[in-house]
Amino acid sequence: MLTSKATSDPRLPSNIFLHSNFRENTERMAGDLELKLLGSWASPFAMRARIALNLKGVGYELLKEVSGTKSELLLKSNPVYKKIPVLIHHGKPICESMIIVQYIDEVWAAAGPSILPSDPYERAIARFWIVYIDDKWFPSSLRTLRGLNEEAKAEAEEQLANALPLLEDAFPKCSKGKDFFGGETIGYLDIALGCYLGWIKAIEKMTGIKALDEAKTPTLVGWAERFCSGDAVKEVMPEADELIEFTKLIQAIMNAAPGRQNMHVSKNDR
Amino acid sequence: MATAEKGVVLLDAWVSPFGQRCRIALAEKAVEYEYSEQNLADKSPLLLKVNPIHKKIPVLIHDGKPVCESLIIVQYIDEVWTKNPLLPSDPYERAKARFWADFVDKKVYECGTKLWKLKGEAQQEAKKEMIEILKLLEGELGDKKYFGGEIFGFVDVALVPFTAWFYAYETCANFSVEAECPKLVAWSKGCMERESVAKSLHDPHKVYEFVCFLKKKFGME
Numbered sequence: 001m002l003t004s005k006a007t008s009d010p011r012l013p014s015n016i017f018l019h020s021n022f023r024e025n026t027e028r029m030a031g032d033l034e035l036k037l038l039g040s041w042a043s044p045f046a047m048r049a050r051i052a053l054n055l056k057g058v059g060y061e062l063l064k065e066v067s068g069t070k071s072e073l074l075l076k077s078n079p080v081y082k083k084i085p086v087l088i089h090h091g092k093p094i095c096e097s098m099i100i101v102q103y104i105d106e107v108w109a110a111a112g113p114s115i116l117p118s119d120p121y122e123r124a125i126a127r128f129w130i131v132y133i134d135d136k137w138f139p140s141s142l143r144t145l146r147g148l149n150e151e152a153k154a155e156a157e158e159q160l161a162n163a164l165p166l167l168e169d170a171f172p173k174c175s176k177g178k179d180f181f182g183g184e185t186i187g188y189l190d191i192a193l194g195c196y197l198g199w200i201k202a203i204e205k206m207t208g209i210k211a212l213d214e215a216k217t218p219t220l221v222g223w224a225e226r227f228c229s230g231d232a233v234k235e236v237m238p239e240a241d242e243l244i245e246f247t248k249l250i251q252a253i254m255n256a257a258p259g260r261q262n263m264h265v266s267k268n269d270r
Numbered sequence: 271m272a273t274a275e276k277g278v279v280l281l282d283a284w285v286s287p288f289g290q291r292c293r294i295a296l297a298e299k300a301v302e303y304e305y306s307e308q309n310l311a312d313k314s315p316l317l318l319k320v321n322p323i324h325k326k327i328p329v330l331i332h333d334g335k336p337v338c339e340s341l342i343i344v345q346y347i348d349e350v351w352t353k354n355p356l357l358p359s360d361p362y363e364r365a366k367a368r369f370w371a372d373f374v375d376k377k378v379y380e381c382g383t384k385l386w387k388l389k390g391e392a393q394q395e396a397k398k399e400m401i402e403i404l405k406l407l408e409g410e411l412g413d414k415k416y417f418g419g420e421i422f423g424f425v426d427v428a429l430v431p432f433t434a435w436f437y438a439y440e441t442c443a444n445f446s447v448e449a450e451c452p453k454l455v456a457w458s459k460g461c462m463e464r465e466s467v468a469k470s471l472h473d474p475h476k477v478y479e480f481v482c483f484l485k486k487k488f489g490m491e
Contacts (some may be wrong), residue, residue, distance in 0.1 A: 053339055080373065080406065089362070092362055094365045094367070094369075095369055096372060099365050099368045099369055099372070100365075102364075102365070102368070103361055103362070103364070103365040106361040106364065107361050113289070120346050120349035120350050121332075121335055121346070122348065123345075124337045124342050124343075124345070125345070125348045127339070127341055127342045128337075128338055128342055131339055131342070132323065166323065264301070266317070
């Protein structure tokens with residue numbers, strides 16, 4: 001399924017990560033907005049920022065970081081963590097994906113529906129779940145990928161089994177009968193959770209674990225379908241097969257060059 | 271005590287720097303509330319009910335509705351009681367404040383714990399890490415009165431409770447915060463002049479006694 005414009009030169013594996021299969025129509029010139037996003041196609045955290053920008057209809061320049069390397073601009077813009085995504089607006093960097101999303105929501109408040117809920121209590125609930133997802137959940141999913149051994153699989157399966165029913169339960173309270181955690185339109189918690197859906201599908205295929213199960217979490221399955229088909233999302237959500245290929249390539253490179261410690265499957269900025 | 275009552279309750283534990291963040295924020299906003307000291311060795315049914323996932327303090331209960339996670343609580347307090355805002359009005363400055371408060375959250379407590387739990391080489395590593403963390407924060411503070419500039423703000427609230435732990439960190443790991451980060455220590459003294467901070471923080475020697483108690487408990491003496 002992957003139709004990458006793979007390099008003809010096998011000595012340059014980094015080109016593989018810039019493969020052309022990925023839809024690039026989000027890469028628009030920023031014009032006088034002077035808005036750049038340092039990101040990568042595989043990163044769920046960069047996707048959060050891109051979804052937010054799409055929801056607000058804001059143009060930006062996507063600067064792709066190549067996995068395994070860190071550009072000068074990245075090191076300069078995020079000296080503390082050296083991680084993507086970084087939003088650079090009029091030369092000023094904003095780091096940490098959910099902080100970026102909130103910044104976008106505040107700066108372009110008039111440009112589209114509100115991403116954060118307006119009620120302080122609802123905001124607190126959304127923030128609570130986002131911390132839970134990022135602290136408890138994704139790190140263990142990544143371990144499944146890195147480990148791909150029975151122990152890692154079992155641990156990830158347990159984490160997912162604990163986390164998803166809680167979110168299934170939280171959905172009606174947050175959505176109040178509407179399509180998304182945020183209500184009628186994609187909101188803060190939708191973006192935080194939904195960005196992982198590509199990786200969830202990839203993990204399901206690679207491990208045989210059924211993470212999003214119609215039988216156990218039917219509400220979330222319905223939500224996931226709606227989320228992925230949203231205009232703001234579908235052009236930036238990677239396909240599971242692309243992510244699987246990507247993971248295999250990373251694994252192969254790591255196995256071939258054990259000294260290369262700075263390779264990451266995806267840039268985890270929490 | 272019914273949780274459906276009107277009013278503000280804070281489930282907390284005296285030594286917790288996370289709880290202190292909430293106490294300071296509530297004091298800055300002059301919010302009346304009931305402080306409820308929790309026994310973490312024997313958690314109350316109320317605590318287990320309002321924070322079933324993490325079973326941790328602090329929890330703010332406002333008109334019966336619980337809010338968990340200290341920085342989420344502080345933001346909630348700031349958004350509900352809008353007098354004396356803790357976050358600036360400019361979106362970029364707000365993003366910066368959130369970034370640094372999050373940095374404090376990610377780094378300070380965990381590294382601090384290593385300082386009193388570990389020994390030898392591992393403790394030395396942790397000490398190096400803590401000094402790096404504090405220097406980064408000092409760099410962000412610069413010559414400002416507070417992290418928030420002239421205004422005592424979100425990052426100040428996030429970090430100041432840990433200053434009561436400096437003495438414990440210094441004594442366990444044998445270093446001096448003032449020698450490494452004099453501006454940060456000057457900032458902490460400035461914060462202690464605020465009533466909200468002075469009333470919420472405990473004497474560093476008391477905190478050190480508590481750390482010694484923990485060390486004994488975990489068999490680390």
